[in-house]
Amino acid sequence: MDKITRKNSFGQWFSPINSHLFEEQVKTLKLDFYTKKLTTESFLKLFLFAQLQEIESLHALSDSLFNDQLQKEINLDSISISQLSRRLNGLNPDLFQRLFLDLVSQIHAKTHYTKLVMPLKIIDSSTLPLNLTNHRWAKFRKTKAGVKLHLRLVFMEKGISYPEKAIMTTAKEHDRNQLEIMADDKECMYVFDRGYLDYERFDRMTDDGFFFLTRLRKNAVIREVCDFKLPEGTTVLSDQMVIIGTIQNRAENYFRLLKVMDSKGNLLHLITNRFDLSAEEISEMYKSRWAIELFFKWIKQHLNIKKFYGQSDWAIQNKVFIVLIVFCLHVLAQIETKSKRKTLQISRYLRAALWKPAHIWLRKIEGKAIP
Incomplete structure (x- = not known):
């Protein structure tokens, strides 16, 4: 500067x-x-x-x-x-939106954002509540209105995190519908939560060369193919190659399933199409997903996004x-x-x-x- x-x-x-x-x-x-x-x-x-x-x-x-x-x-x-x-x-x-994207490109350039580095890109959304009386165009429940901010956050080393792509929709829009729009770069690792679960899209992402890491629901149907040996001292409970889904609705590709405990003692089932990283590396990558939760919390607390000045879209x-x-x-x-x-x-x-x-x-x- x-x-x-x-x-x-x-x-x-x-x-x-x-x-x-x-x-x-x-x-x-x-x-x-x-x-x-x-x-x-x-x-x-x-x-x-x-x-x-x-x-x-x-x-x-x-x-x-x-x-x-x-x-x-x-x-x-x-x-x-x-x-x-x-x-x-x-x-x-x-x-x-154009000015925002231009600033993002400046951040890319100044953080040595190159093809030599594979950053994590975290995808999530946050619903911003609106007054139903003044925003009927954004109605999504009987007594509620709102818009949804779909966001992709770049998480890199040295604690630098910043929004890279943002899409606004009404709160009715399901997160799954935005996954293909948000995942447009093959030179990164996408991390997202269970709201984006879609076996067919996971197959397409894998076939097209996109890497991802997400969490399965507890009731997901899984068929184990083989177990991977875990190193001593790891916090990961199990590491397996699996097929996910039922006979009627299942993914065609093999995926990697890790079972880990979070900081609150809850069992997490992590699914990814990366087989070249260690189980500990995969586990640490998923922990980075909290960066986007903290970002949403930060902007709502400190950037006055809860109160809007106008009523139109x-x-x-x-x-x-x-x-x-x-x-x-x-x-x-x-x-x-x-x-x-x-x-x-x-x-x-x-x-x-x-x-x-x-x-x-x-x-x-x-x-x-x-x-």
């Missing part, structure tokens, strides 16, 4: 946003046609600011423009709640992708400064030094003394 800069901390944090891509998308999607006041750039900066400050409503966001420094940053001195609402509901979320998607952009910007700051600080600490320091010179924030997250 550029250490010699006259930017304030917010400007420095915002700088990885690809301005060329942004302008190209705004022009292609015609987002600033007939816009006199709240341009798309001002909108993006304002709503990134809202996420950083955990602002809970459009009323509070409109009032925040009383701040002179925020006015200067977004080139706007006031905005009505109705204008904010119209812009939020009318902006095509494709823009923010586009408004919900815009909010979610802006949240993912915020997280990626934190990760890029962490990588660029080689900081050992957690993303939560980086966010807190940024809020405290938002309009101060960037070097103050950079030195703080690097762990250096501020002169």
Whole structure:
């Protein structure tokens, strides 16, 4: 990250946003046609600011423009709640999805994401509840509404985890329907939970050269083919080659079944199509699945994703992708400064030094003394 800069901390944090891509998308999607006041750039900066400050409503966001420094940053001195609402509901979320994917590609490049490394990619989803009265288009139960965020998280060494692909659907959508969309890279190992169980898809993934690791249900029908010898001192209870499924509904390929105990003493049946790794390595890989659970918990707690500013499908998607952009910007700051600080600490320091010179924030997250 550029250490010699006259930017304030917010400007420095915002700088990885690809301005060329942004302008190209705004022009292609015609987002600033007939816009006199709240341009798309001002909108993006304002709503990134809202996420950083955990602002809970459009009323509070409109009032925040009383701040002179925020006015200067977004080139706007006031905005009505109705204008904010119209812009939020009318902006095509494709823009923010493209910006998110561009930031992901920057993280790939800066974490030496190459074909020489086979990272783990964890797939899972989280349902975000909505008020049924205001979001009838997202109804999925008699008294409930919601959307589902389907996510693929890259889990690499040195504790770096970041979202790589995100798809928004209504909460009715079953996880299994998204597996083939999420699994599109053969140079990795996919880890996912029982919600994605589908023997036919497991066969297709294996035949097409995709590697995966998941957990079987307790009542799954299994036929043992052979036992693999376990080394002494292993925590794995058994390691077998098996056929899964009944005669009417079974997988055609052979798979590897491991039985392990989790930290709470529960017996887990892990199934994979990898036979080249040790039983302990497979077991450790499955433990990494908790990274995506922690990610969902983190964004719900700290990035204000529980409360949405709008009621339309586009408004919900815009909010979610802006949240993912915020997280990626934190990760890029962490990588660029080689900081050992957690993303939560980086966010807190940024809020405290938002309009101060960037070097103050950079030195703080690097762990250096501020002169």
